[in-house]
Amino acid sequence: MATEWFLMPNLIMAFVIVVCLALFYLMPRMTRPDVYFAVTVPSEFRDSEEGWSILKRYRVEVAIGSVLALLIVLAPARTGDFGYGLFLTLGGFFLQGAGVFFAYYRARRQVLPHAVAPVTVREAALQPRPARLPGGWLLQFPPFAVLAGTGIWLDTHWDEIPATFPIHWGAHGQPNNWSARTFTGVYGSLLMGVVMCAFMGFLAYAFLRWSRPVQAAGPQGERERRFRRMVGSILVGTQYLLALQFAWIGLTPLSRPQAGPPSVVPILVIALGFVVVVSVLMMHYGQGGTRLPGAAASAAGGRAPVGDRTPDKYWKLGLFYVNRDDPALFIEKRFGVGYTLNFGHLGVWIGLAVLVAVTVAIALLAPSQHHP
Template identity: 25%
Template structure:
């Protein structure tokens, strides 16, 4: 009975959180107001009737899809005794949201073109060269917790390694629940999660380093004010990402301890994985509620006269209903998202393609090494 309740709670939690996220996606909580459904619009059209209509047409059907999907996932989770039904239920829910999003995107884009929303607007662009010449400093102090957790994991692993059995069991997930697969004990297997810690930390450091030099989403109407706010946004985001990295490393430390001690307790596994993930979710929630997309909720520290300019209409570079940026002439690898908080990559940038190929090569190499071992 306890297992059934736990599975139901996990499945419901997954779908409830995802439904709330998808429901809030087109609003100012997760997307910049000037790009509803991924379409760039002038500031005076943010609450245009065409946009508000599409928000209602998106959210109503989304809730209508979420309800039966949740009921079905809870039923399957109870029948097959698995907490993964919620993850499978997420697929049709995301598919339905994508269809509704594309419909809203096309309707708003058509209204913008037919009504000439940009015909009388004075378009402009602004940049801050000091982000290159004097960038926000990397928060090295906030990297120390992640490094310390790795060091602790290595030391504990080195102490217990001589006493490990000839074979080590690693947990795997399937539709039927958790099962364990045994591997011959080796350094690569015993310290496989340490490699994961190192890889996560290196990716996080590289990502933060890139974000601090990424193209800023500045307000052409109030450039000086937006520059100051963007710098605070970068500092808060960088510290938060390194904090999340430490939490993920802590989770892998706990999983390593369970592996080395051959502990197969499902409740303990849920605690080891769930607590750090919930803490990381709390950090993300803080960024959403208190910081906002591109730092839009951070308090302004200066008063500046409005220039009367509006951001340039750059829809031609955004594909996939405003989710994919492709511009080979833009030197920026990372650009502010139109959907959600944070940044996305410039798929048309050669440097991104090289970096992506390198990451894939390293991940593939580690997978092959572990498989051979």
């Protein structure tokens, strides 16, 4: 058990690094055809000789950084020295991130001379856009039911909960922080789960309600709607994953200290499986559904680059969108698949402030830690 406890964070991070390597390797080909390294370009540029040359060097640099990060993360498994395990785990993760950003930034600078003005005329559907969550409100019930059921189970087994129980284990698999059998000590994690699931549900609704489409009509518009529904489904699926994780944490008071830390393998298998499924879906759809069947033929019929219908000047480093005159809260990413926030919108900052306030409230509700 001790060896498993030692290696688990490193093995998890190694898996994450491998998945991220695959995503970053493919990412430039997953964006819209006329957006290349966050720059609006003619749709044929990325298939040109220069476009391929830029991509190849980017991929080599990403691969080198990721392999170095992987070696750092797995160093404790090779040396048997786990004293710096957490430091190496975080160090490898940040090394990969820094390497990817360096490769992206260099490639973006090479693409910028080929930039063209994007189409800024926006399309809008004449009928109201439904903001219906995938599966409707009925699918919002199970995550909260799981958390409530866990709370009821704890209540019916209250007498079996020790006066103090471990909530954290050290590098050797020995408990080093404890909590008392109080309301916040026992139910605190479940309350956190309720807050997080509610937040994810609201985020899914807000995304479907206040994200701006790039193309609203025709086959391209239909593929984009399918893409948005897929993203909304992922957000709803995240609710279920969070409910399972917090329910698992919520059962910690019933664990036996003498048995060592509870096995994290089942919940990690579910979480990592979810990550793989999401990654495969993103690669299949492409940004805005541009990799779905028929998308290439539709794009070939266009005469002018469309991009995402946002001027390049509002993108900082091609990653952060800041436009006070744009009413949309969610904007398609220019590098990657999915959406980012419009940091020029007041509503975004209000939402972030609420999120920070909720995080502080969760920290205050967290079980008090002490040694028995």
